[in-house]
Amino acid sequence: MSDFMSDMKSEIDRRRTFAIISHPDAGKTTLTEKLLLYGGAIQLAGAVKGKASARHAVSDWMELEKQRGISITSSVMQFEYEGMCVNILDTPGHQDFSEDTYRTLMAADSAVMVIDAAKGIEPQTRKLFKVCAMRHIPIFTFINKLDREARSPYDLIEQLENEFGIGTYPMNWPIGCGRDFKGVYDRQSGKILSFGDAHRGSARIQAEEHGLDDTAALDALLGQSLRQTLEADVELLDGAGYEFDLEQVHRGQLSPVFFGSALTNFGVEPFLKSFLALTPPPLPRQAAEGEIDPFDEHFSAFVFKIQANMNKAHRDRIAFMRVVSGKFERDKEYLHVQGGKTLRLAQPQQMMAENRQIIDEAYAGDIIGIFDPGLFAIGDTVCDKAKKVTFEGIPTFAPEIFAAVERIDTMKRKQFEKGMMEIAQEGAIQIFHAPGSGLEEVIVGVVGVLQLEVLEYRLKTEYGVDVRRRGLPYQYVRWVENTDMDLSRLNLGTDSRWVQDFRGNDLLVFGGQWSIRWAEEKNPGLILREFKQN
Ligand code: G4P
Numbered sequence: 001m002s003d004f005m006s007d008m009k010s011e012i013d014r015r016r017t018f019a020i021i022s023h024p025d026a027g028k029t030t031l032t033e034k035l036l037l038y039g040g041a042i043q044l045a046g047a048v049k050g051k052a053s054a055r056h057a058v059s060d061w062m063e064l065e066k067q068r069g070i071s072i073t074s075s076v077m078q079f080e081y082e083g084m085c086v087n088i089l090d091t092p093g094h095q096d097f098s099e100d101t102y103r104t105l106m107a108a109d110s111a112v113m114v115i116d117a118a119k120g121i122e123p124q125t126r127k128l129f130k131v132c133a134m135r136h137i138p139i140f141t142f143i144n145k146l147d148r149e150a151r152s153p154y155d156l157i158e159q160l161e162n163e164f165g166i167g168t169y170p171m172n173w174p175i176g177c178g179r180d181f182k183g184v185y186d187r188q189s190g191k192i193l194s195f196g197d198a199h200r201g202s203a204r205i206q207a208e209e210h211g212l213d214d215t216a217a218l219d220a221l222l223g224q225s226l227r228q229t230l231e232a233d234v235e236l237l238d239g240a241g242y243e244f245d246l247e248q249v250h251r252g253q254l255s256p257v258f259f260g261s262a263l264t265n266f267g268v269e270p271f272l273k274s275f276l277a278l279t280p281p282p283l284p285r286q287a288a289e290g291e292i293d294p295f296d297e298h299f300s301a302f303v304f305k306i307q308a309n310m311n312k313a314h315r316d317r318i319a320f321m322r323v324v325s326g327k328f329e330r331d332k333e334y335l336h337v338q339g340g341k342t343l344r345l346a347q348p349q350q351m352m353a354e355n356r357q358i359i360d361e362a363y364a365g366d367i368i369g370i371f372d373p374g375l376f377a378i379g380d381t382v383c384d385k386a387k388k389v390t391f392e393g394i395p396t397f398a399p400e401i402f403a404a405v406e407r408i409d410t411m412k413r414k415q416f417e418k419g420m421m422e423i424a425q426e427g428a429i430q431i432f433h434a435p436g437s438g439l440e441e442v443i444v445g446v447v448g449v450l451q452l453e454v455l456e457y458r459l460k461t462e463y464g465v466d467v468r469r470r471g472l473p474y475q476y477v478r479w480v481e482n483t484d485m486d487l488s489r490l491n492l493g494t495d496s497r498w499v500q501d502f503r504g505n506d507l508l509v510f511g512g513q514w515s516i517r518w519a520e521e522k523n524p525g526l527i528l529r530e531f532k533q534n
Contacts, residue, residue, distance in 0.1 A: 005297060008327050008363065012294050015365030016279050017087040017322075018140075019104050021132065022114035023122035027144040031114055031262040032077070032088060038269050039079030039086060076320065076367045084276050087367055091128070099397040099447055100305070102131050103378065103427070106394055107304040107322035107367060110138040110279040117143050117150035117177065117259070120159050129164055136252045140275055141168070147261040150177040153233075157257060167242040167254040171274055172267065174259040175222060175230050182222050183207065184259055184267050185230060187237065188274070192230075194221055195266045207270065250280055282365035285324045287381070287389040292325050294364035298384035299326035299334065301368070302391040303376045306426045317422065319372040321382060324391070328362040337381040337390050345370045345382070378427045398530055399430050399445030402472040402509060403452055406441045412465045419463035424502060429455055432499035432507060435487070443499055443509070444469075445477060474509040476516060478528035491522040 001009070022028040075090045089108050091101045105111065111132045115125060132139050143156055150156075157168050172184040175192065183194035193207035210217050212234065218227045248254035256278060260267025282294040285302070292300055301321040333342045345368075362368045370376075379393035407416040420442055424431040429451055432443040446452055452469060459465045473495055480487065487498050487506055495511025496519060508528065510516050520526060 004327075008297070009295055011085075011327070011363040012365060013281055014083060015085050015087065015282050015363060016110075016276055017089070017108055017282065017365045017367070018110045018112055018279055019089040019091050019101075019108035020112045020114065021091050021101065021125075021128040023116070023119075023124035023128075026114045026116040026119070026122070026125070027262045028090070028114045031112075031142060031144065031268070032090060034262050034265055034268045035086075035088065035272055036077060036079055037265075038272055039081045076369070078366070081272060081276065085365075086276065087365065089367065099427070101128060102134070102397070103304045103394055105132060105135045105137065106302075107320070108137065109281075109283045109365070110140065112140045112142055112275070113255075114142050114144050114262075115156070117145045117156065118148055120151055120156055121163055126163070133164075133252065138249050138252055138279060139166070139255045140279065141255050141257040142262075142271060143174075143257060143259045144262050146174050146177050146181045146259050147264050147266065148178055150174075153259060160255065160257070164255075166252070167248065168257050169242050169244050169249075169254055170237060170257045170259070172258055172260075172270065173230070173233055173237060176226050180226065181261065181266065182226060184270065185212070185234060186270060187234075192218065192221075193267070193270055195264070246278065249278060282324075285391055287391045289389050292389055292391075294325050296325040296387075298387035299328050299332075300324045300381065300383035300387075300389050300391075301328065302394075303378055303380045303382070304394060306372060306376060306378060317372045317374070317426075318369040319376040319380075321368050321370060323362050323364050323366045323368065325364050326384065327364075328366070328368060330358075330360045333385065334382050335385045335388060336375060337383060337388060338377065339375055339380075342385060343375070374422075374425070377425060396427075396430070397447055398477050399447055400475055401447070401449060401452070402443055402445050402474040402477075404441055404470045404472055405444050405455070405467050408466045408468055415463045416459070416465045416467070419459045419465055421502065423455060423458060430501065432501050432509070435498060435500050435506070443472065445474075445509075472509075473511045475512065476510040478508050478510070478516060478530060480506040480508060481527035481529050482525065485523075485526065490519070490526070493518045 020028050020032055077088045077090070079086050089104050091104050113125065113129065113132070115121065129139070141160060143153070153170070153174055157170060160166065160168050170187065172186045172193075174184055175182045175194075183192060185192050190212060192210045192212065194210065195207050210221065212218075212231070215227070222230070242254060245254060249256060256274070258267065258271040258274070260271055262268060284291045284293050286292075287300075301323045303319045303321050305320040307318050307320070331344065333344050335342050359368065379391070381389060381391045383389050405420075407413070420431055423429055430445040432445060433441070444452065444455065456467055456469065459467055474497070490498060490508075492498070492508070493511070493515035496515045497509050499507050499509055501507060508519060510519070516528065520528065
């Protein structure tokens with residue numbers, strides 16, 4: 001093997017790329033910070049910086065996010081840990097952004113689901129889990145906040161299995177909770193990791209290890225009652241429950257479960273070690289030409305997210321790409337498949353929230369941010385000129401909420417159209433208009449109301465345009481598959497309408513399910529589709 005190939009192979013082998021998901025407040029941000037802390041990427045975790053700033057210390061950018069205390073955008077962070085190169089993809093926690101989450105998961109090889117031990121599965125956990133299940137990626141569960149009163153670990157495990165229809169395998173088992181949370185029993189090593197109680201979460205902590213048979217030491221450490229409970233738990237766990245099976249984990253059928261407390265760091269490092277050993281290295285992706293192997297010597301990547309004006313200090317637009325195969329080199333020319341052009345990617349970057357770093361190379365598994373002058377769309381492929389591949393697109397979710405949006409100041413037509421187009425190209429909203437007309441009045445389709453508020457806010461702050469918005473009674477959209485039909489002559493119900501998207505595709509919007517059926521019945525030959533593969 002050439003040096004190039006063997007270097008490339010070892011770089012790709014050591015990459016682990018995952019997304020982190022949770023219902024808001026379960027502790028996703030805190031856990032991310034602690035992982036970065038153990039990776040040495042940040043010196044002090046947010047928890048020590050004082051309450052107000054703590055949660056937003058690392059991964060949030062947008063003003064609106066800060067005001068609302070929710071995470072809207074997805075960010076990407078990279079750190080090294082024990083020879084591994086780890087890429088974390090943060091996902092938006094709010095329910096209105098499942099489409100964005102789906103795209104982020106397209107770029108990940110596994111997901112970590114954070115659950116609040118007192119609350120168990122929450123509405124957003126359900127929704128995000130569904131999105132993960134659509135991707136069939138391994139899902140690891142971190143049950144957080146054991147330093148507080150928690151539900152019984154048995155209940156939590158049972159809930160996961162019953163509600164999600166997956167197997168679970170507790171990798172460790174909590175010893176007590178709340179004030180009595182002493183540590184965890186690591187099932188693989190058969191050791192008890194006790195964390196002591198002197199730490200406030202600001203520094204890395206070392207666990208003390210004890211064997212289960214070291215009764216005297218354990219009685220001193222845990223007290224007799226907790227020790228006895230633990231012995232009974234261990235016996236029960238070993239006797240009942242699922243066998244550990246890595247293949248099932250990799251197929252997303254068995255979720256390894258970890259217990260811990262991100263705030264106090266208890267169990268964070270054991271989780272990280274074990275997770276990195278189990279989560280797969282970069283996985284292949286499907287392209288029109290067949291499956292693309294990460295170790296293929298030819299570079300290839302796809303765009304999974306585009307974001308404009310990410311940082312006020314740099315008014316620009318960034319296309320995020322997941323490197324699927326090979327090695328990316330900064331000064332090389334690559335092919336943008338959909339644009340049909342070769343290009344040198346300007347200022348490839350890796351992100352650490354607001355801090356960017358120009359990079360010279362990246363490998364399969366990595367995420368790079370590319371300055372985008374408006375060339376890319378979500379799902380696009382960039383690859384080596386010597387081997388053209390086209391990755392399968394990322395599906396567009398059908399919006400469920402529609403509003404008519406127009407500018408208040410008639411002088412601002414240009415800014416309005418630019419803002420609408422750019423935000424739509426990011427995939428944050430979908431925009432439609434009456435066939436044949438311009439963007440005087442735009443019909444905006446979104447999955448959740450919050451996206452409309454984000455749109456208004458961004459048009460005002462980023463493009464200087466005030467808009468008026470009027471709710472529309474539509475709830476469903478269908479793409480028209482036929483190209484040979486005269487759509488102006490369609491027989492539609494009064495709550496239905498023909499519109500076009502900005503690529504010129506024809507669609508119908510409907511007020512209810514029954515009017516979709518009506519349209520199909522009254523217009524023989526009309527073919528409607530629920531999803532549009534870009
Ligand atoms: P999110 O990103 O999933 O929305 O959650 P985030 O990490 O922001 O955590 C939500 C709240 O839960 C924060 O408290 C955070 O400090 C707390 N938290 C996270 N992990 C743990 C844990 O292991 N144990 C305990 N007891 N609390 C935890 P907050 O009061 O809402 O915010 P802050 O003012 O402390 O920043």
